Amino acid sequence: MTLTFLIDALITVIGITTPILLAASGVLVVEKSGVINLGVEGMMLVGAITGFAVGFEFSDPWIGVGAAAVAGAATSMIFAVLVLSLGTNQVATGLALTIFGIGLSSLIGTNYTGFAALPFDPPFPDYLAQDPIGRVIFGHSAFVYFALILVFAIGWFLSHTRAGLVLRAVGENDFSAHSIGYPVIAIRYAAIAFGGAIAGIAGANFSMVITPLWAEQMTAGRGWIALALVVFSGWRAGRLLAGAYFFGVLMTLELYAKASGYAIMPSQFWAAMPYIIAVAVLAFISARDGRSGKEPACLGKPFLPNG
Amino acid sequence: MRLVLEKRLEQSRTMVVLTPILSVIGVMILGVIIFDAIGYDGFDAVWQLFITPVIDTYKWRDVATKAAPLILIGLGLSIGNRAKIWNIGAEGQYIVGAISAAGVAYATQEMSGFWIIPLMLIIGMAGGAAYAAIPAGLKTRYGVSEVLSSLMLVYVSVQLLSYLITGPWKDPNGMNFPQTAQLTASQLLPRELGETGLPPGLLFALVGMIIFAIIVDRTVFGFSIRAIGEAPQAARFGGFNSNRIVWAALMISGGMAGLAGTLELMQLTRLNLGYPSGYGFTAIIVSLLGRSHPFGVFVAGIVLAVTYVGGQVAQTVVHVPNATAGLFQALILFAILASDLFVRYRIKIKSSVAEIRA
Numbered sequence: 001m002t003l004t005f006l007i008d009a010l011i012t013v014i015g016i017t018t019p020i021l022l023a024a025s026g027v028l029v030v031e032k033s034g035v036i037n038l039g040v041e042g043m044m045l046v047g048a049i050t051g052f053a054v055g056f057e058f059s060d061p062w063i064g065v066g067a068a069a070v071a072g073a074a075t076s077m078i079f080a081v082l083v084l085s086l087g088t089n090q091v092a093t094g095l096a097l098t099i100f101g102i103g104l105s106s107l108i109g110t111n112y113t114g115f116a117a118l119p120f121d122p123p124f125p126d127y128l129a130q131d132p133i134g135r136v137i138f139g140h141s142a143f144v145y146f147a148l149i150l151v152f153a154i155g156w157f158l159s160h161t162r163a164g165l166v167l168r169a170v171g172e173n174d175f176s177a178h179s180i181g182y183p184v185i186a187i188r189y190a191a192i193a194f195g196g197a198i199a200g201i202a203g204a205n206f207s208m209v210i211t212p213l214w215a216e217q218m219t220a221g222r223g224w225i226a227l228a229l230v231v232f233s234g235w236r237a238g239r240l241l242a243g244a245y246f247f248g249v250l251m252t253l254e255l256y257a258k259a260s261g262y263a264i265m266p267s268q269f270w271a272a273m274p275y276i277i278a279v280a281v282l283a284f285i286s287a288r289d290g291r292s293g294k295e296p297a298c299l300g301k302p303f304l305p306n307g
Numbered sequence: 308m309r310l311v312l313e314k315r316l317e318q319s320r321t322m323v324v325l326t327p328i329l330s331v332i333g334v335m336i337l338g339v340i341i342f343d344a345i346g347y348d349g350f351d352a353v354w355q356l357f358i359t360p361v362i363d364t365y366k367w368r369d370v371a372t373k374a375a376p377l378i379l380i381g382l383g384l385s386i387g388n389r390a391k392i393w394n395i396g397a398e399g400q401y402i403v404g405a406i407s408a409a410g411v412a413y414a415t416q417e418m419s420g421f422w423i424i425p426l427m428l429i430i431g432m433a434g435g436a437a438y439a440a441i442p443a444g445l446k447t448r449y450g451v452s453e454v455l456s457s458l459m460l461v462y463v464s465v466q467l468l469s470y471l472i473t474g475p476w477k478d479p480n481g482m483n484f485p486q487t488a489q490l491t492a493s494q495l496l497p498r499e500l501g502e503t504g505l506p507p508g509l510l511f512a513l514v515g516m517i518i519f520a521i522i523v524d525r526t527v528f529g530f531s532i533r534a535i536g537e538a539p540q541a542a543r544f545g546g547f548n549s550n551r552i553v554w555a556a557l558m559i560s561g562g563m564a565g566l567a568g569t570l571e572l573m574q575l576t577r578l579n580l581g582y583p584s585g586y587g588f589t590a591i592i593v594s595l596l597g598r599s600h601p602f603g604v605f606v607a608g609i610v611l612a613v614t615y616v617g618g619q620v621a622q623t624v625v626h627v628p629n630a631t632a633g634l635f636q637a638l639i640l641f642a643i644l645a646s647d648l649f650v651r652y653r654i655k656i657k658s659s660v661a662e663i664r665a
Contacts (some may be wrong), residue, residue, distance in 0.1 A: 088644040101638035106630030272466035287449040
């Protein structure tokens with residue numbers, strides 16, 4: 001094995017991990033506020049097609065990314081109104097959001113299949129990313145750096161800021177937070193919108209950098225992996241980062257196994273692997289932490305201040 | 308004067324029946340507005356989508372063919388809904404059920420006999436139930452959320468299907484297409500029920516509806532699943548074991564999905580890459596639109612089947628994209644979830660004393 005091969009593999013891992021890490025970071029904030037939104041996959045798809053289409057129409061990928069964030073947040077507001085203002089069941093509503101996102105993105109996407117996304121300018125000057133070490137540090141898309149900064153920022157926000165403390169209080173004990181005067185519903189609206197915007201950006205990362213083209217249901221279950229990742233992490237940002245890279249390695253293995261003709265297992269085995277491992281890790285974590293777990297105490301429970 | 312929500316002491320029975328109907332009508336009106344806005348003839352699009360399959364008798368066979376698996380899976384899921392156990396991986400159990408039945412077909416290629424079809428149906432059901440046993444076991448043993456585990460297993464089942472039809476079960480006479488061999492005459496149900504033109508799956512759906520209606524309305528088991536969902540603590544106090552309900556809900560829904568998958572296999576006569584159809588996901592909408600009652604699920608299955616068939620009609624007549632039906636299905640689910648408010652609350656107009664005086 002040559003050094004170039006390892007460097008290439010490492011760069012693939014970092015690239016492929018980024019959308020999962022982004023989506024999971026958004027999920028973490030939403031769940032810390034006590035809301036579980038299973039619509040991640042749908043919001044990612046809406047972000048993916050919006051980023052692609054808007055970037056294409058305006059000939060500027062950055063406008064596309066901004067539009068993807070807005071579209072993700074707008075989609076999440078359907079969920080927010082239903083669960084927060086109308087008190088619907090979060091599991092069913094989130095699932096509906098995913099089905100909606102698949103339908104809406106396919107509807108918009110019919111006019112955009114077969115086009116290639118516009119390339120982004122690299123965030124660092126070319127001469128920095130010449131040698132192997134330079135490529136590993138400076139040779140990625142802007143999404144990679146954004147995701148890393150974001151996950152650290154969220155970790156710091158949750159544990160070191162007053163606003164983060166309030167967000168956690170709302171997720172741990174909504175009733176008490178309400179009684180001491182925090183606007184529980186408004187805080188949850190904000191958290192859901194944030195999660196939606198980040199999921200939209202994660203989707204744009206897929207359609208504009210990784211593939212880079214639009215295909216129906218192109219996120220292929222990554223949104224669900226992001227949801228599982230947050231459970232694995234025990235709702236902590238540092239472990240979220242580690243977990244996302246673990247899945248990035250698994251998905252890179254799948255790519256390499258498909259590319260090299262002489263794989264020891266059929267390619268479908270590698271494609272199924274991340275999901276099998278995800279279920280296995282879920283079982284392991286749940287068995288270790290027990291039913292009490294580390295999840296926010298109010299996760300998934302509706303809050304209607306007036307009964 | 309202002310509107311206030313007042314919690315009902317008991318769910319409104321009128322609203323339970325009325326809201327699904329209003330939801331579908333509301334989505335139709337919304338559809339006209341949306342399609343007009345994006346540049347289609349909105350009224351025509353919605354007409355083709357929702358009405359043409361109902362009034363055009365030539366479409367009834369298509370509607371019944373799509374409704375049968377939706378109803379069968381929806382009936383199974385309705386048990387879980389009542390107990391608030393979320394099996395969102397019915398699509399995976401549907402696929403594994405079909406794979407199991409295809410395994411029987413693979414083994415009995417050279418044989419004939421009346422026993423082959425019942426065996427395929429039983430093994431198909433068992434396969435679906437066994438696949439649902441994984442999330443059930445993980446939930447009851449380790450407390451793993453059945454939502455995530457059942458969903459993840461859908462992706463695994465799709466890969467298993469892809470492996471089998473491109474590898475060991477690939478049709479040797481299939482000109483290298485990734486598909487299994489065609490089922491033989493002893494492995495197929497008749498194409499239609501008598502001379503009616505309706506698929507045999509519809510008969511299964513009808514019988515299933517009656518059996519489920521008896522189970523949920525007339526047995527202690529039916530009562531206990533509702534008790535667990537509505538008041539888990541009280542139910543535990545009353546001696547109902549919630550682990551047993553988790554197992555029952557998942558095994559029943561897995562088995563029904565496996566049965567639907569087997570009947571669909573017999574309808575299509577072979578497995579190929581196009582087999583995963585999303586019925587397992589749409590059936591979640593069916594079970595909720597049907598208010599988790601067997602009669603409601605039956606009607607809801609037909610409504611959602613109409614949108615599938617109507618989606619194809621609208622595509623050819625009004626040239627709306629293929630994805631339209633899926634979008635409408637999601638809107639129906641949003642509407643039915645939102646309308647739940649009217650079941651649980653009544654809206655009262657409250658006038659303050661000051662306003663009365665003025």
